[in-house]
Structure formats: structure tokens, C-alpha cells
Amino acid sequence: MRGFSHVDTWVFDLDNTLYPASCRLFDQIDVKMGEFVSRRLGVELxxxxxxxxxxxxxxxxxxxxxxxxxxxxxxxxxxxxxxxDHSAVPANQPLDAALHALPGRKLIFTNGTVAHAEKVLARIGITHHFGDIFDIVHADFIPKPEMEPYRKFVRQTGIRPGTSAMFEDIARNLLAPHELGMTTVLVTSPDNHDAEHLNRASGQEHIHHVTGDLAAFLADLGAGLKGNQSLARST
Incomplete structure (x- = not known):
């Protein structure tokens, strides 16, 4: 299993990754998308x-x-x-603490918008951890899992894929990061029904780690990296 000792940049998807699918925020977006399609195409809901x-x-x-x-x-x-209504997203102090303890640069890469991401991050209480948000507009409206937006993300942010880790809730969105050389982490939830459907159809060879609790995973990861640094200093 690929480790994290080489990682200096942490890249996170937003929806159903940094907040739990159980808060059903994306359900609101899903309803609005259905309404938009209904009106635009002139069909029943x-x-x-x-x-x-x-x-x-x-x-x-x-x-x-x-x-x-x-x-x-x-x-x-x-x-x-x-x-x-973004009030459905709960604050997450354990995630805030875990991100604080995690050394390195932290970025958002989302198929949503910067404005949506900013509201979500503020609700969780973790805005201050992230130096940049790369959204669907920056990607020229080409979404993950296409390779092109990942390459543009790398160019725009200046990250090194070989020393970066990507966290995502949809398995197919980790194919391109894996191909670029990033460490990949799938964040799962039984409440994330669309991702569950897609993930069943996706292979797992490109996924290095899987977690159902992002805050706990990052906390353990940060503690392990800190321990390795302490050990290196003492030897």
C-alpha cells in the first residue's frame, strides 16, 4: 500500500468529501438540477x-x-x-484539527464553483486551511474525470503530482490523478448514492487508500507523519 511520507500537497474534492453525504446538501442541488432540466427541455420532472x-x-x-x-x-x-441553503453543512472541529496537524499545502479541486466552495468551507470551519480553490470555471467547464482539467490544475497551482495526494468520493475521478502519479484516497459513505452507483462500476487498481471517516483518517495520518519527523530528528 502506497504511503504518505513523500506527500507535501493535499488536494481535496468538495461535495460529499469534505462534508458528510448524510447532511444531504447535494440533494438540494440535485432537486435544482432536475428543475432546471425540466424547464430547459420542456419535459415533466x-x-x-x-x-x-x-x-x-x-x-x-x-x-x-x-x-x-x-x-x-x-x-x-x-x-x-x-x-x-448551506446551513445543512455542520461544523467539523475534528476535521479542522486534523487539517491543522497535517503538514504541507492544501487545495480544493471541485466540479462546483468557487462561491459554492467558499460557503461550504465556511460552514465546516476550515476555510483558513486552503490556499486555492480550482473550480469548474477554472477548468473551462470540462469536469473531472477528464484528464484535461487535472493537467490544467497542475499547471495553474504548480503542484508536483508525485508528491501530492488526492481525496475524492467518486472512484472514477481518481483515475487521472493516479495516472499523473498522485497518491489516491477514496472517501466513502453509504449515504452517497450516486457515487456508490459509479464506484461499483469502477475498478480499484487506481485507488491506494479508502476511508469512511476523513477526519479520523487525516488525524491518524498527521500523527504518523509527525512521529516519523520526530524519529528522523532523533537519529
Whole structure:
């Protein structure tokens, strides 16, 4: 199993990775996406949800499907679906403490928007840990799991993939990081139904670690790295 002693940069997905899927925040976004598709395509809500899910699975995001198949302007979609109540996201002091103890640079790489990410991070109480947020706009609206946004993320942030770790809730979104040489961590939850569906269809060879408790995983990781540093100083 690949370790973390070489890692100096920690890259995190946002939705259902840094906050638990059980708070159902993404359910609000899912409802708004269905409404948007229903109005845009002129179909009933049930049919709109079916088409929305098809686009998500086929293109990586609903937005990419709408842009590719229906010529939707991204700002209209993003403004509508992220107009939600973020109060469902709970504060997470253990995660805050674990991130504080983790040495190195910390970044966000999300298929969402900077504005949405900033609201989520503020609710969790971890904004101060992250030096940069790379969102779907920075990615030219090309979503994970396509390789192109990962390459642009590397260029824009200046990270070294070989000394970086990527945390994600969707297994296929770790294929490109693995190919680039990053250490990969899958964050799982039984409440994350869309990811569960995708993850069953994905191989696991590109995943180095799996955790169902991100805060505890990072806390153990930080303690281990600190212990290694102390041991190195004493020898």
C-alpha cells in the first residue's frame, strides 16, 4: 500500500468529501438540477431527472451534458443550482484539527464553483486551511474525470503530482490523478448514492487508500507523519 511520507500537497474534492453525504446538501442541488432540466427541455420532472442522471453518468457532470447536448450557458445553470441553503453543512472541529496537524499545502479541486466552495468551507470551519480553490470555471467547464482539467490544475497551482495526494468520493475521478502519479484516497459513505452507483462500476487498481471517516483518517495520518519527523530528528 502506497504511503504518505513523500506527500507535501493535499488536494481535496468538495461535495460529499469534505462534508458528510448524510447532511444531504447535494440533494438540494440535485432537486435544482432536475428543475432546471425540466424547464430547459420542456419535459415533466420525472423525465427530467432521468435525463439529468443520464447526462451525469455520460459526461461527468449534468452541466457538461447540457452544454454538449443542448447548448446551455454555464452561468445560468450554475447560478440556479447553487442557490441553496448551506446551513445543512455542520461544523467539523475534528476535521479542522486534523487539517491543522497535517503538514504541507492544501487545495480544493471541485466540479462546483468557487462561491459554492467558499460557503461550504465556511460552514465546516476550515476555510483558513486552503490556499486555492480550482473550480469548474477554472477548468473551462470540462469536469473531472477528464484528464484535461487535472493537467490544467497542475499547471495553474504548480503542484508536483508525485508528491501530492488526492481525496475524492467518486472512484472514477481518481483515475487521472493516479495516472499523473498522485497518491489516491477514496472517501466513502453509504449515504452517497450516486457515487456508490459509479464506484461499483469502477475498478480499484487506481485507488491506494479508502476511508469512511476523513477526519479520523487525516488525524491518524498527521500523527504518523509527525512521529516519523520526530524519529528522523532523533537519529
Amino acid at each position: 420525472v423525465e427530467a431527472k432521468r435525463r439529468q442522471k443520464e447526462m451525469f453518468y455520460r459526461h461527468g457532470t449534468t452541466l457538461r451534458g447540457l452544454m454538449t447536448e443542448h447548448g446551455v450557458t454555464p452561468d445560468d445553470f450554475l447560478d440556479y443550482v447553487h442557490d441553496i
